[in-house]
Amino acid sequence: FFFFYTVSASNGHVRDLPKSQLGIDVEHDYEPKYITIRGKGDVLAALRREVKKADRVYLATDPDREGEAISWHLAAALKLEEKDIHRISFNEITKNAVKTALSNPRKINMNLVNAQQTRRMLDRMVGYRISPLLWAKVKRGLSAGRVQSAVLRMICDREEEIGAFVPSEYWTLEAALTCEGEKKPFQAKLHSGKNEKINIENKEQMDQVLAQLEGERFHVADIKVSERTKKAPLPFTTSTMQQEATKQLNFPTAKTMRIAQQLYEGIDIKGRGATGMISYLRTDSTRISDEAASAARAYIQDNYGEEYVRAETRNDTKHKANVQDAHEAIRPTDISLHPALVKDSMTRDQFRLYQLIWKRFAASQMTDARIAARQVKLFAGDYRFDATTSSVDFPGFMTVYGGDEEDKPENNKTVSRLTKESVLHLQEWQPKQHFTQSAPHYNEASLVKAMEELGIGRPSTYAPTISTLLNRRYVIKEDKNLYVTELGEVVNQIMKQSFPSIVDVSFTANFESLLDAVEAGDFEWKEVLRNFYPDLDAAVLAAEKELERVEIKDEVSDEICDKCGRNMVIKYCPHGKFLACPGFPECRNTKPYLEKIGVPCPICGKDIVVRKTKKGRRYYGCIDNPECEYMSWQKPKKEASASDKEEVKENQE
Numbered sequence: 139f140f141f142f143y144t145v146s147a148s149n150g151h152v153r154d155l156p157k158s159q160l161g162i163d164v165e166h167d168y169e170p171k172y173i174t175i176r177g178k179g180d181v182l183a184a185l186r187r188e189v190k191k192a193d194r195v196y197l198a199t200d201p202d203r204e205g206e207a208i209s210w211h212l213a214a215a216l217k218l219e220e221k222d223i224h225r226i227s228f229n230e231i232t233k234n235a236v237k238t239a240l241s242n243p244r245k246i247n248m249n250l251v252n253a254q255q256t257r258r259m260l261d262r263m264v265g266y267r268i269s270p271l272l273w274a275k276v277k278r279g280l281s282a283g284r285v286q287s288a289v290l291r292m293i294c295d296r297e298e299e300i301g302a303f304v305p306s307e308y309w310t311l312e313a314a315l316t317c318e319g320e321k322k323p324f325q326a327k328l329h330s331g332k333n334e335k336i337n338i339e340n341k342e343q344m345d346q347v348l349a350q351l352e353g354e355r356f357h358v359a360d361i362k363v364s365e366r367t368k369k370a371p372l373p374f375t376t377s378t379m380q381q382e383a384t385k386q387l388n389f390p391t392a393k394t395m396r397i398a399q400q401l402y403e404g405i406d407i408k409g410r411g412a413t414g415m416i417s418y419l420r421t422d423s424t425r426i427s428d429e430a431a432s433a434a435r436a437y438i439q440d441n442y443g444e445e446y447v448r449a450e451t452r453n454d455t456k457h458k459a460n461v462q463d464a465h466e467a468i469r470p471t472d473i474s475l476h477p478a479l480v481k482d483s484m485t486r487d488q489f490r491l492y493q494l495i496w497k498r499f500a501a502s503q504m505t506d507a508r509i510a511a512r513q514v515k516l517f518a519g520d521y522r523f524d525a526t527t528s529s530v531d532f533p534g535f536m537t538v539y540g541g542d543e544e545d546k547p548e549n550n551k552t553v554s555r556l557t558k559e560s561v562l563h564l565q566e567w568q569p570k571q572h573f574t575q576s577a578p579h580y581n582e583a584s585l586v587k588a589m590e591e592l593g594i595g596r597p598s599t600y601a602p603t604i605s606t607l608l609n610r611r612y613v614i615k616e617d618k619n620l621y622v623t624e625l626g627e628v629v630n631q632i633m634k635q636s637f638p639s640i641v642d643v644s645f646t647a648n649f650e651s652l653l654d655a656v657e658a659g660d661f662e663w664k665e666v667l668r669n670f671y672p673d674l675d676a677a678v679l680a681a682e683k684e685l686e687r688v689e690i691k692d693e694v695s696d697e698i699c700d701k702c703g704r705n706m707v708i709k710y711c712p713h714g715k716f717l718a719c720p721g722f723p724e725c726r727n728t729k730p731y732l733e734k735i736g737v738p739c740p741i742c743g744k745d746i747v748v749r750k751t752k753k754g755r756r757y758y759g760c761i762d763n764p765e766c767e768y769m770s771w772q773k774p775k776k777e778a779s780a781s782d783k784e785e786v787k788e789n790q791e
Contacts, residue, residue, distance in 0.1 A: 146188050148199075152178045153211040155258070160266050162259055168667040170259060174215065182215055189216050194224060196243065201227035201465060202420055203257070203657065204598065206250035213246065220245075229427075230471045231404055231414030253657035256666050260284055260649065263671055264640060267678045268633075275685050276628055279610075285595045286606050287633050288646040290622075292588060293580055293613055294630040297622050303576035309338040311347065312568040313523055315356060315516075317552055318561040324552040325568075326356070326516050326523035336521075344569050347521070354519035356562040361514050368507040370448070370535035372424040373467035373499045376597030377590040379419075382498070384583035387490050388618075391582050391601035395419065397491045398468070407475075407483045414471050415480075416495055420598045421465040422590075426502075430469060434503040437473045442537060446504050469499040501539035508532040514556050527553040579619040593647035611710055628688050636681035639673070692720065701727045732761060737774045742766045746774055 153172040155161030163169040174182065189195055197212055199205035205227065213223050224243035228235040261284050268282035311328040330336050331347070338344050374382070376395075383394040398419040404412040426434075439447050470492070477493035484492065508531040516523045527550040530536065580588070586600045595603055607613045612626030622630070633641045640646070655661035692707035699706050699719040706717040708731060715731035732747035739746055739760040746768075749759045758774055760766035 144188055144192070146185055148181060148185065148208065148212055151175060151208055151211060152182055152215050155262055161262060164671060168259065168664050168671070170255065172211070186216055195222060196224045196226050196240065198226050198239070201229060201418055202598065203250045203254040206247055207254035210246050210251045229466050230417040231402065232471050249657050249659045252663035253653050256656055256663045257653055259667060260670060263674055267674060268637065271678060271681055272629060272632065275632065276688050277690060280629060281606070281610055282633065283606065284640060284649070285599055285603050285646060287641045288594055288643055289585070289589060289603050290607060290612050290626060290630050291634065291641040292643065293585070293620055294622050294627060296577060296580055300576045300579065305573040305575070307340055308572050308574065309341070309344045310570050310572060311338070311344065313356070314565040314568060315562050316565055317556060318563065320552050320555070322552050323565050324525055324550055326525040329522045329524045332520045341571070348567060348569065351518055351521060356516050356518045356523070356564060358556055358558045358560050359515045359517045361512065361556065361558065364511050365531060366509050366511055368509055368536070370501050370504055370506050371498060371539065373426060373469050373502040374495060375422050375424060375467060376420050377422065377586050377600065379468055379495065380586050380600060381583040382494060383491060384581065386494060389491070391586060392605045394491065395601045397487050400488060401492055405480070405483055405488065407480055415475070415492055417469050417471060418465050419468055421468060422597050423465055424467045426467055426469060430466070431503060434473050434500065438500065438504055446534060446537065448503050448505055468495055470496045473500065497539045501535035504535035504538070507534040507536045512554055514553055516562070525553045529554070579621065581618045581620060585620065592643050593650050594643060596650065625690055628690060632685065636685060637677055697729065699725060699727050701725055735773065739766060739768050740774065741768045
């Protein structure tokens with residue numbers, strides 16, 4: 139028998155709540171009012187024509203709540219009878235996965251659909267009831283969100299913690315020593331004095347210690363050799379993929395998800411055609427199928443040797459209350475497709491992310507690394523100093539995945555050759571003053587990690603939430619760190635004052651647990667809405683009466699309007715900043731906003747500004763362009779030498 143399949147795409151949702159109104163009939167037990175999404179009429183008409191010609195219709199949307207809801211909406215829009223609905227799902231777009239799914243169709247899982255409906259309606263209630271309030275009390279274009287507002291509070295709370303932090307002084311002492319017969323010095327760090335841990339809090343205490351050490355000779359008291367195991371990493375979840383892509387590739391979370399989606403949907407590989415490169419990208423599980431684990435072990439044995447093969451299958455997902463474990467971890471669909479083999483078929487960013495995923499998965503199925511550690515205990519009078527070194531006995535997974543640079547062993551050959559008979563000579567004391575550090579500002583990676591740990595949102599919501607906060611200008615990103623703007627602080631204060639439960643982290647996390655209960659069929663979905671909306675409605679009505687209007691002034695620039703002479707102000711649009719005359723509507727003059735970096739042009743001496751190519755890549759150019767043609771991909775230095783200036787001129791010529 140031969141079966142012919144026609145594959146047609148809905149391009150996501152075809153029905154949704156209307157944009158012009160709440161779209162939820164509160165008076166009739168919170169019944170949603172779904173309409174066809176504008177622009178999807180032609181798509182649905184084409185799908186209906188295909189349905190009429192087909193003997194059987196398979197709904198093959200993504201294997202998650204959102205995908206299940208899209209299938210349900212499609213079934214309703216295409217008027218499929220229950221007996222005609224054949225729902226299939228797969229964790230990867232490969233021949234075997236698709237064939238297996240076609241052989242095992244099922245009905246639509248209404249628990250998954252209801253969990254998605256509940257989330258969508260909760261978010262709509264919060265957004266459509268609170269956002270107009272922010273427009274009225276602050277400025278147009280603002281928004282509130284059930285997850286977004288809680289994450290904004292997390293960032294604001296961290297800013298307050300940093301602002302309130304009072305640093306404490308402390309000192310450390312190291313001795314630069316040489317061993318007789320060795321030229322290279324090594325460092326020994328002060329550990330304790332008179333058999334008790336020593337804490338030096340100021341310079342006076344440090345001077346006392348140095349006075350007591352005056353004239354004392356160092357000797358080796360003890361040498362301890364040990365071996366520790368460095369565990370192979372687990373394969374990627376959505377969260378850990380976003381974190382590592384931010385750290386290692388400098389990808390924003392939204393970019394990571396966009397490229398991962400391309401890898402999941404398929405890349406045109408030379409000699410193979412369109413090939414799905416990775417498994418489903420929205421997951422909180424580290425579980426791997428037996429088939430994928432077996433293929434990985436065979437590949438590792440053939441390419442690295444039997445001693446590198448992990449003995450057991452890594453199905454060790456961390457069992458947390460908020461882990462759904464619905465899908466496998468993120469992994470390559472075919473481990474034999476080494477990144478080097480497919481590099482020419484991918485864009486640079488696709489290759490870099492695929493390589494990161496491939497290495498992480500391969501490492502997860504390899505043996506742990508063994509690290510040899512050597513600790514040397516030295517004494518000078520009553521004071522104990524420690525010198526340590528470590529080396530890799532067996533690299534294991536580190537052969538393919540090194541991980542963090544600071545976590546790699548440091549092999550000091552001088553320390554490794556020390557014995558109890560070694561004669562030591564002091565080269566110099568190295569006292570250093572330090573101050574305790576506050577908690578760091580969030581960056582995208584650490585914020586995603588915190589969201590996951592606190593149970594706020596789910597893998598599919600991390601990147602959109604951060605993007606929304608940036609797009610609304612509640613936070614800005616500088617040198618990878620996230621900082622709250624004045625606008626973000628104002629919105630957070632309003633939310634804390636009038637809607638404390640919505641911005642409460644525990645409250646938001648509890649809602650995720652409720653949605654999980656709806657998905658499991660343990661909780662009636664409309665009951666969540668019945669318990670939530672009346673309190674929200676009362677809080678909105680109270681806030682409308684009690685809150686006063688807050689005025690946030692535009693930032694004034696030093697650019698002068700060439701039409702009316704006023705100082706122009708910085709405005710925002712979906713594409714970023716621009717300059718506008720504050721005399722609007724009398725004066726409608728606008729100019730592009732050019733960010734100065736405080737460095738003079740090495741050719742003409744005018745300001746260097748940040749510019750972007752048509753594809754969005756940043757570069758540095760002279761503000762007097764096109765009269766001055768200076769440009770550089772690298773950020774110019776403030777002080778340019780005469781030779782640098784000469785080189786620039788030669789390049790321009």
